[in-house]
Amino acid sequence: DQQVKQNSPSLSVQEGRISILNCDYTNSMFDYFLWYKKYPAEGPTFLISISSIKDKNEDGRFTVFLNKSAKHLSLHIVPSQPGDSAVYFCAARTSGGSNYKLTFGKGTLLTVNP
Amino acid sequence: DGGITQSPKYLFRKEGQNVTLSCEQNLNHDAMYWYRQDPGQGLRLIYYSQIVNDFQKGDIAEGYSVSREKKESFPLTVTSAQKNPTAFYLCASQPRGHQVNTEAFFGQGTRLTVV
Numbered sequence: 001d002q003q004v005k006q007n008s009p010s011l012s013v014q015e016g017r018i019s020i021l022n023c024d025y026t027n028s029m030f031d032y033f034l035w036y037k038k039y040p041a042e043g044p045t046f047l048i049s050i051s052s053i054k055d056k057n058e059d060g061r062f063t064v065f066l067n068k069s070a071k072h073l074s075l076h077i078v079p080s081q082p083g084d085s086a087v088y089f090c091a092a093r094t095s096g097g098s099n100y101k102l103t104f105g106k107g108t109l110l111t112v113n114p
Numbered sequence: 115d116g117g118i119t120q121s122p123k124y125l126f127r128k129e130g131q132n133v134t135l136s137c138e139q140n141l142n143h144d145a146m147y148w149y150r151q152d153p154g155q156g157l158r159l160i161y162y163s164q165i166v167n168d169f170q171k172g173d174i175a176e177g178y179s180v181s182r183e184k185k186e187s188f189p190l191t192v193t194s195a196q197k198n199p200t201a202f203y204l205c206a207s208q209p210r211g212h213q214v215n216t217e218a219f220f221g222q223g224t225r226l227t228v229v
Contacts, residue, residue, distance in 0.1 A: 046217040106155060
């Protein structure tokens with residue numbers, strides 16, 4: 001059972017426009033969410049995160065929105081740049097107890113065209 | 115400088131042989147993880163360890179084994195029992211503690227090819 005879902009395997013946008021990557025989750029115990037960026041043959045790098053007590057977190061061109069009632073989060077990249085082309089993974093975990101493992105979605109390949 | 119190191123980056127093995135992937139971190143993180151990436155599958159958790167001398171199975175532990183004898187090291191052995199061992203393997207670490215919202219740091223990965 002997939003607890004974190006990224007239903008769009010790929011997304012293509014023009015340079016300078018907004019990229020919106022979506023993520024849905026089913027486990028209501030998740031309370032911390034992260035986005036990672038990954039280039040081929042490299043490890044993922046952390047991009048931005050959000051705690052369930054917030055509905056928005058912004059860092060430069062990157063903004064993550066969380067809708068707890070819908071169990072949905074999205075990553076907005078504005079403006080998109082060709083260097084943003086990569087696979088983006090959504091991840092979630094529960095912060096309580098002793099288990100801090102991350103559950104990942106399958107990823108969305110973003111292509112930003114010049 | 116601090117980081118998490120996986121070696122080697124590329125590894126080739128013959129079918130039926132066990133192989134051990136190395137993961138070392140100098141971030142003083144308690145928790146370490148092994149993930150596997152396959153095309154279209156995202157990152158799937160193999161094993162994780164929250165503290166030295168303790169580890170738990172993840173979602174796809176069959177055919178793998180780990181050890182955690184030192185805080186800095188979390189090697190993964192891919193045994194001959196693993197039916198589809200060819201994949202990209204990623205090691206990660208993160209701090210452990212109550213009410214700590216931090217990200218996991220990943221190594222650069224090891225591409226294992228079994229022929």
